[in-house]
Amino acid sequence: MNQNDLKWEHIRIWLLWLALPLVIGILIASAIPQPVIGIIRLDDAIYASTARDMITQINYAIDHPEIRAVVLAFDSPGGTVVDTEAVYMELARLRAKKPVITAVNGMAASGAYYLSANTDYIYAKPTSLVGNIGVIGYLPPSPFIFEEIISTGPYKLWGSPRDSDMRQIDMIKEGFFQAVMLGRGDRVKVGPEVVLSGQIWIGSEAVRIGIADALGTETDAFNKAAELAKVKNYKTVDLRSLSGIADVYSPFFIQSPDGATLPYPADAGLYMLFIPQLPGQK
C-alpha cells in the first residue's frame, strides 16, 4: 500500500467512524425540540366565547409535548361562574402536567383570580388590580304571574326562589374560597375574613398579603415557567395563533347606543366578576 492509498484509508476510516456518526448524531439531535413556553392571553371577560378559546389553547398545550410550560397573561375582570369553572377545571389538567404561571397585567379580578389561584406562581405589576374574590348576582323578583304568560310552575319564569338564589351564591363563594386556599395554601398571609371581603388590591398589596407571589413582568413569568419546567433557551409562542382560533367578536358587556361598552354583563346570571360601579353609574 503506497502513501497515497494509506492517506485515503485514513480519510475513509474517519469519515466512516466519526463524520458519519456525527452527521447522524446531529440529525438525531435536531429531532429534540426546542422547548416552548406558550402564552394564553385573556384581555376580556370570561364568558362562553372567551372560555372556549382558553380551553382550546389549554388543550393544545396539553397535547403538544414541546410546550413545556404556559403563562397566563390576564387583563380581565372575571366573568360568568360556569365559564370560569370550565376553564378552571381544564387548567387543573394542564397544571398536573406542566407548570402554569400567571402574569397579571391590568387586572385579574374575581373569576380571573379564580383561574390565577390555580397556577404555580402569580406575578403582578405594582398597580395591577388583583382579588375581588367572591360571587355577584341579582336576586330574582318574588314570583308573580302575568295574564299573558303561562308557565308550569312558580319558578319556571324566575328560575328559583330568592332565598335559594342567595344561598346558592354563598355556596359558590365557598367553592371559590376552597379554590384559592387549595391553590395558594399557606402563601396566603391573611384570614378568610380578608380573603372573602371581596376587596380588590393593587399588585404590591396583593403580594404583601400573599394573594400574589411577586411583582414582575411577563418576562419574569416566562423565566419562572422555564425554571419550573427545567428548560433553558426556550422560545415563546402565543397559543391562540398556534391553536388556530379565529377572531370572532361576541360582546359580553352591554353596548350602549353610542357605542360605548358598559362594565355590566348584557345578560342576567351569576358572575365571578368585578363591576367597578353600581348599576346606573357611568
Place this chain on the structure above:
Amino acid sequence: MKKNMLWIALAALIIPSLARGLLFYRGVPQRPEIATPDYQALTVSQPPLKAQQVDEDIKQVSGIILFDFAHANQYQSAEVQSLKEAIEKRGGQVEVNTDSTLLEYKLKYASAYVVISPSLSNTENEIRVVKEYVERGGRLLVFADATRGLLNYDFFSGSVVNYADTNAVNPLLAPFDITVNNDYLYNVDEHEGNFRNVFFDDFGKDELTFGLKQVVLYGTHSLKSPSGLILLRGTESTLSSVDDAHDPDEGGAALSENGNVLVLGDFTFLTSPYQNVADNATLIANLADFAMGSKQTISLANFPYIFTQSVVQVYPASDIQLTAETIAAISGLQTSLQYVGNSIKIVNEVPRDGDTLILGTFASSADLLKFIDPFNISMDESSETITIKNFGDVGRAGNGILLFEKNKDGNTLTLLADTPEDLLSLLATLTSGSLYGCVLQDDIGICSVGYGGSYSEDTGEDTATEGTATPEPASTEVTPTPSG
C-alpha cells in the same frame, strides 16, 4: 484500534443530542398533585328554622298601634304582616297614618308609634310631638333597614347617591340618645346564607330579649346608644361596613334609657320566610308585647282621648237646666266623642265611678267640691276672679275651666264656667274635638268662652302665652277608645 474507533463513532452519534438536550433541558420537572375544590361536597346552607310559635296564653290588651306611612317609608304593608298579626293577636289594632299633620292628634291615643324605614325626615314639630309622646309613656318603635336606601341619580356628576334611611330616623332618635349608623353589619365567617345576614346570640337583659337564644337580622344597620341598652350584640367577627371593625358597644337593636324607644337596624327579619328563622318569631312576639305595653299617661292634652270606658256619664250640676240649648250642646259633644268610640249617658246623680263629665257653674261649685278640691281652686263669690294654683287669678267672666282627674275607676272631666251660657260656649269648644284656644297646665285648662267681666277689660292681653295649646287637627277619624 477498531474498538477505539467504535467508541469514537458512538460518541459522535450521541454528543450532538446530548449537547442539544443540555442546551434546552435541565432535568425532569416534578409536578405536584393538583387539588381542586370538592364541588360535590359543597351544599346549600339551610336556615335554622323554628316551628311556628304557638301562643297559647297571650295576654289580651286593647290599644292602637300607629304605623307611620307619611314619610315616604320604604316598606309595603305585607312585609310587616308578621308584626301586625302579633299585635292583633294581643288585641291591638293597627292604624296607618298617611298624613303627618295628624300625627300629634293620633299620638294622643296610640299605644305605640311605629316608624319603618322613612325617607323623609320628620319636621321639628313632629320630633317635638314624638318626644312629648314618649315622655308621656308612649312607645316608639323605629325600624331602619340597610337595604332600603333611595338611590338618586345625579345627572351632573353621573354618580349614584344612596340616601340611607338613617338620615331620616336619626333626627327623630336624637332626643333619646340613639343613633343608627349609616352602615351595615356583616360577618364573613359565620352567617345565615349570606355575609350580610348576621346572627345575634348575645342579648341585653330586658323583657324584649326574653326567650331568645339566637336571632338573625338581614342587612342591618348598627346602632349605638351611650345611655341606653344595646339589645342585640354580634360576635367579634361581626363587623361594620364603615370600618370593617367590631364595636362591642354597637349592635342591631337598642333600647332608650327610659325604656320607651326601641330601634332596630333591620326589618327584613319581619318578612317571610325570615320571621321563622332561629328565634325571630319570639323576637317579633316580644316586639308586639313592647308595643302593646305602652303606659301613656293620659292628660288633658290627650283630649278627646281621655276616657277609658265606652260610656261617659254626663252629670249636670243642680244649677244647670237641660234646656234645648244645653241638650244641643251636649249632643254636639256626643257626636265628637262618638268619633273616638265614646257614647254619652246623662245621669242625675253624681256618679260613684266610671268615666264622668261634670257640667257646672262657679256658683254650683259647692255641690261639686269632690271634684274641685283636689285642684286647689279658690272661688270666692265676692271676687271677680278665681285663684288657680300655678295660673294665679283668672277672671270669672268669659273664662271656662276644665279639671281633669284620673282615677282607676274612671276619669272625670269637670267643666265650669261663670254662667250657663258660658258653659254652653265651653261645651262648644270641646265639640270641635280639640282644646285649641285653651291654656293647659297639667290637668287644668282654661278656655276663653266669651267677653265679660275683667277679661273684657284686658282684651289687649293674650292669656294663651303659657302652657301648651293643642293645635286643631285637620280632621277627625273614627278610632276606638284607648286602654286604660
